[in-house]
Amino acid sequence: MSGRTVIVGAGQAGARTAAALGRLDDAAEIILLGEEQDLPYERPPLSKEVLNGGSPSKATIFARTWYEEHRIALRVGMHVIGFDWRAKQISLAHGESLAYDDLVLATGVRPRPLVVPGATLDGVLTLRTIGDSTNLSARLTAGANVVVIGGGFLGLEIAATAIARHCAVTVLESSSKLLPRIFGGFLGQYLADLHRTHQVDIRTGVTVAALEGHTFVEAVRLGDGTLLAADVVVVAIGAVANDELARTAGAECADGVLVDAQARTSLPSVYAVGDVARQRTHLLGQSVRVESWENAELQAQIAANTIAGIAPAAAAAPWFWTDQYNRNIQMLGRRRADDVVVMRGDVTAPSWCAFFVADSTILGAVLMNAGRERRHVKRLIDTQQRIDCVELVDVGQPLSSLAHH
Ligand SMILES: Cc1cc2nc3c(=O)[nH]c(=O)nc-3n(C[C@H](O)[C@H](O)[C@H](O)COP(=O)(O)OP(=O)(O)OC[C@H]3O[C@@H](n4cnc5c(N)ncnc54)[C@H](O)[C@@H]3O)c2cc1C
CATH class of the missing domain: 3.30.390.30 (FAD/NAD-linked reductase, C-terminal dimerisation domain)
Incomplete structure (x- = not known):
């Protein structure tokens, strides 16, 4: 191959695709574009060590010099606004256009917004970036009333870290049980008990009607009228795929960019990896979008192999971890x-x-x-x-x- 590969999204999957491609083809020209200002980093520490006051630098994947040494042109602070698959060109927000031979979309996901009155009050936060993590960390002061909306892994990790910071924590979950879809509900009761042992007020089967306050959030109003005092509210109700670039360009999307087992989208020479990719499975009409560290690593390697013309490795059992208490x-x-x-x-x-x-x-x-x-x-x-x-x-x-x- 040895053409120019442009990777859009300089998160974990983007950085790992660049690294894998560089290993497979030392003549490849690789351009890695990301809208965040930070060097590519891993997100798992953001709800754990970094949220607990640890340095965000530990999450950095490679030092800046590593990209230079491996001839990867990393350009941070670059927002890509579109691409034309016929002309094989991408457009950046500041007016520049770049030609590509292969294009990898690694644009990840964004937090699903909570749509209730008061959702834009100060003190209503989400957690996706380093900035989100340090901002939330600063508000986890001893005795603060923290209400976490969403009892998934992210919400539960935030609750555990807030408890370590001596906050008073409530977790609100709309399902009747925690994690009903994880191994058929196997872990939900275990984790609910674990959190209650640590004094987290876990409330399942509840809805949020509104967030109340003047400038800052002061309370969460539940569907049954209950009012919960809140100094900070964290919304952790899932994520939405950043698939707009692909969709606008004409690629098949469905909350994620549809890809085959080789990371190929429906457009020629365009691939998608990581949280944004939704892989078609052999089961008719089914597809899965996986948000995990391991999936980002694996799909990056698969896309690099495909671009370099190498057969992908056999599929392995998916793996996910969480740290709580x-x-x-x-x-x-x-x-x-x-x-x-x-x-x-x-x-x-x-x-x-x-x-x-x-x-x-x-x-x-x-x-x-x-x-x-x-x-x-x-x-x-x-x-x-x-x-x-x-x-x-x-x-x-x-x-x-x-x-x-
Ligand atoms: C707080 C937190 C904790 C987690 N904990 C775990 C865990 O314990 N275990 C686990 O397995 N997984 C965990 N995950 C999931 C894991 O971090 C993700 O699956 C992984 O980050 C996905 O990598 P990605 O590269 O696909 O997306 P991201 O890392 O989100 O990278 C996408 C990048 O693309 C950029 N981008 C988007 N659109 C554009 C554009 N138009 N132009 C330029 N750049 C763009 C974004 O700004 C972002 O930097 C956690 C995630 C979070 C948020």
Whole structure:
């Protein structure tokens, strides 16, 4: 190939695509454009260490010199406003046009806005960027009333960090349970109990009618009229794909840019990776958009391989983690309607593993403070080898020995 690849969006997936492409083709010309001013960074620390007062610099993926050394032209503060796939040109907000041979869209997502009266009051925040994290962190003062709207992973991580900062925290969730779609609701009750043990007021099945205050938010009014005092409100109700560039250019989109297993969009020489990409699956009419660190890494490599003309690696079990209080929770693979839950260890202990098993193979797993087992469990899932459940539950038998059978 060795043409010019322009990557729009200098977040995790964009930076990783540039790095992977550079490794595969040392003659490739790579231009990485991002609208944020920061060097590309990873977002997971923003709701954890950085929100707890840690330095945002730890989230930086590569130092500036790394891009120069690897001949990647990184241009931050660059907002791309459109592209023309027939002319193979992109347009930047300041009037410049750039030609490309291959174009990678890595524009991520933005927080889903809360549409109720008062949603634009001061003190109503979202969390996506370093600036969002340091801004929220500054407001997490001891004794502050923090109301988190949305009981997904992001909302729960924010709640745990706010508790570490001695705030009084309420989490509002519209579903009747937390995380109803994660492993068929397997983790929801566990996490609700964990948060309640740490004095978080978790309220499920509630709606928000309005946010109240003059300039600053002072209270959250629920659908049933209840008024909750609030010094800061964090809206964490999901995300919307930044797919406008692709949609305007004529690519097929549906809350995300539709891609195939090789990261190709419906337009020639245009690819999409990371949170913005929605991959068609082999199931008719189905597609998935995954917002995770691992997905950004994998899709970046896939797009680079496709552009460089190399076959993609075999699909592996998806992996996601969250850190809340002293729990590191890792989730691998998926569930199926006919699986059974096989516990290794006691769910009331600080550390355990839960396996979702069908036909004597492991489809998915939850590892509670057991991250060191991840690679063994991943191998068991990826290779779909048959396992003996008696051995699986025997904590005296290392998982590494099962994975090698
Ligand atoms: C607070 C937080 C905590 C998280 N924690 C975890 C976790 O514990 N585990 C996990 O697996 N995942 C976690 N994630 C998810 C993970 O961070 C994302 O999946 C990952 O960042 C996706 O990378 P991306 O490059 O697709 O998107 P992003 O990192 O969002 O990058 C997209 C970039 O494109 C830029 N952009 C958009 N439009 C344009 C344009 N028109 N012109 C130029 N630039 C543009 C954006 O400004 C942004 O910088 C977390 C996410 C957040 C926000």
